[in-house]
Amino acid sequence: MTADVTPTDVQPGAPVTVSPVSRARARPRGSRKELAVWYLMRVTAVALFVLALAHFSILHFIWDPAAQNAQFIADERWNSVFWRGFDWLLLTTVLIHAFLGVRTVVLDYVHNSTARTSTLWLLYVVAIVLFILGTQVIVTLPVSALTGPM
Numbered sequence: 001m002t003a004d005v006t007p008t009d010v011q012p013g014a015p016v017t018v019s020p021v022s023r024a025r026a027r028p029r030g031s032r033k034e035l036a037v038w039y040l041m042r043v044t045a046v047a048l049f050v051l052a053l054a055h056f057s058i059l060h061f062i063w064d065p066a067a068q069n070a071q072f073i074a075d076e077r078w079n080s081v082f083w084r085g086f087d088w089l090l091l092t093t094v095l096i097h098a099f100l101g102v103r104t105v106v107l108d109y110v111h112n113s114t115a116r117t118s119t120l121w122l123l124y125v126v127a128i129v130l131f132i133l134g135t136q137v138i139v140t141l142p143v144s145a146l147t148g149p150m
Contacts, residue, residue, distance in 0.1 A: 037100055044097035051090045084138050091134045099127040 028034040059068065063076070077083045102123055110116040 037103075041097065041100045041104070044093050044100070047093045048090075048097055051086075051093060055086075055090060078138075078141065088135065088138045091138065092131070095127060095131055095134070099123065 028038050059065065063072075077087075103120065106116060106119050106123065110119055
């Protein structure tokens with residue numbers, strides 16, 4: 001179905017890939033897994049809006065950006081469990097949202113079954129590796145490593 005869909009063009013019982021109202025991807029009607037992915041994509045989008053706006057506001061309006069260096073990160077940001085948790089939550093939300101977006105693109109545009117499966121597995125591996133590396137940096141970086149001579 002093309003993007004030129006109107007509510008009268010949709011046949012009852014026919015699969016709809018484009019919403020006739022918003023012209024965006026329609027909510028899946030079949031698999032519960034795809035419906036869960038559809039909702040998770042929207043939840044992470046709202047969470048990203050809030051987290052990214054908070055991150056930007058705090059680092060650019062509350063604290064002076066000119067004073068932010070490695071020492072600032074050690075003393076003010078990552079010296080607190082709250083800020084490490086905040087940064088980890090932001091990282092996790094970005095990875096989930098990006099992973100689901102690329103997954104949707106792969107499912108929509110890669111029609112060869114073997115290529116689709118290979119691409120999705122590569123995507124899973126990259127997402128897991130990035131999550132592990134990001135989590136490792138945020139959780140294990142000792143504050144004393146940043147407070148040495150600069």
